[in-house]
Amino acid sequence: MNFNGLHLKTQQHFLNQMKVKQIQVSGVQSPETARARVLIIYTGGTFGMTHDASGALIPFDFSSIVEHLPTIRNLGLAFTVFSFEKPIDSSNVSPEHWKLLADVINNNYVEHDGFVILHGTDTMAYTASALSFMLEGLNKPVILTGAQLPIIDPRSDARENLITALEIAAAKRDGCAIVPEVCIYFDYELLRGNRSKKVESMQFDAFDSGNYPALAKAGVKIDYNYGAIRKMDKRELALHTKLDSSIAILKLFPGISEQVVQSVFSNTSLKAVILETYGSGNAPTIPWLITSLEQAVKRGVIVVNVSQCPGGMVVQGKYETSKELMKAGVLSGADMTTEAALTKLMVLLGSYDAETCKRLVEQNLAGELSS
Numbered sequence: 105m106n107f108n109g110l111h112l113k114t115q116q117h118f119l120n121q122m123k124v125k126q127i128q129v130s131g132v133q134s135p136e137t138a139r140a141r142v143l144i145i146y147t148g149g150t151f152g153m154t155h156d157a158s159g160a161l162i163p164f165d166f167s168s169i170v171e172h173l174p175t176i177r178n179l180g181l182a183f184t185v186f187s188f189e190k191p192i193d194s195s196n197v198s199p200e201h202w203k204l205l206a207d208v209i210n211n212n213y214v215e216h217d218g219f220v221i222l223h224g225t226d227t228m229a230y231t232a233s234a235l236s237f238m239l240e241g242l243n244k245p246v247i248l249t250g251a252q253l254p255i256i257d258p259r260s261d262a263r264e265n266l267i268t269a270l271e272i273a274a275a276k277r278d279g280c281a282i283v284p285e286v287c288i289y290f291d292y293e294l295l296r297g298n299r300s301k302k303v304e305s306m307q308f309d310a311f312d313s314g315n316y317p318a319l320a321k322a323g324v325k326i327d328y329n330y331g332a333i334r335k336m337d338k339r340e341l342a343l344h345t346k347l348d349s350s351i352a353i354l355k356l357f358p359g360i361s362e363q364v365v366q367s368v369f370s371n372t373s374l375k376a377v378i379l380e381t382y383g384s385g386n387a388p389t390i391p392w393l394i395t396s397l398e399q400a401v402k403r404g405v406i407v408v409n410v411s412q413c414p415g416g417m418v419v420q421g422k423y424e425t426s427k428e429l430m431k432a433g434v435l436s437g438a439d440m441t442t443e444a445a446l447t448k449l450m451v452l453l454g455s456y457d458a459e460t461c462k463r464l465v466e467q468n469l470a471g472e473l474s475s
């Protein structure tokens with residue numbers, strides 16, 4: 105088969121997976137008597153894995169959630185449940201899936217108090233970051249969660265993660281949502297989505313937000329860190345679903361060659377590069393690197409400096425080794441995660457001209473950076 109044929113086949117494969125269906129979950133509260141209405145979207149991941157007849161792991165049918173988690177009935181909540189028609193491993197997530205999620209939330213926004221997205225952990229931080237920029241003016245909780253062990257496993261973390269995520273999605277104070285933002289709830293901690301990173305694949309504490317405190321800790325009760333949670337947004341919900349992925353991530357390392365850097369910058373369709381630098385935003389001062397960056401910036405490529413350190417921030421000009429970047433026109437990513445910088449650029453490039461993107465990328469739009 106020729107390249108185009110293969111390409112079309114792959115596209116079709118992904119498009120087939122990109123549908124959602126509404127599913128009925130019996131035995132839960134009716135909307136009339138419930139204390140809150142929560143919409144759940146099941147996308148796949150380890151959370152819902154079960155064994156088929158041969159013992160292989162396959163995604164479970166989400167309508168059987170009450171069988172796996174009977175206590176869901178006692179929450180006093182009404183649920184609307186959507187599931188990806190074909191649940192995915194989150195390594196297969198794409199901006200098309202993010203559009204689907206944003207559309208489901210937008211289409212059902214008024215009737216629900218909060219939203220819970222069940223998602224694989226591998227790319228959960230990317231999805232949470234993307235949604236935080238796509239759902240501008242969000243005033244209700246969108247809580248992503250998942251599990252390190254499938255719900256059918258006796259030691260699974262799926263049950264606690266889901267139950268507490270639902271509680272947080274429904275939580276109100278003085279009639280308003282306590283957490284009106286996109287978050288990740290995992291292993292007893294609520295983190296801002298666009299500050300989170302997956303940091304662990306074997307233990308239960310899979311996520312961390314090195315540059316921002318937890319928004320809540322769940323113990324005997326859920327302790328909200330009110331000072332750290334975003335204030336209610338005065339704006340109406342506005343969707344940004346046009347994403348542009350003409351972006352590359354270039355991670356520096358000692359010994360990186362000119363050819364490798366050139367192979368990235370010679371791509372003429374490139375609109376932005378996230379430069380992963382050392383420490384507080386430092387890079388080697390080798391002339392060919394600085395020249396490549398200067399030339400790319402002159403050509404209109406937006407270059408954003410993000411640190412390889414999980415904590416701390418980029419301060420261009422602090423050391424000689426970052427002054428050069430600043431002179432070359434590289435923008436500071438401050439304390440943004442790579443996941444936040446990438447998805448923010450996708451959303452900005454999809455909506456605005458290059459000058460506006462340059463201005464906005466350094467600004468705090470959804471709590472993703474400290475100014």
Ligand code: ASP
Binds near residue numbers: 149194223224250
């Ligand atoms: N590979 C899985 C996923 O991200 C891992 C998980 O769910 O924890 O979908």
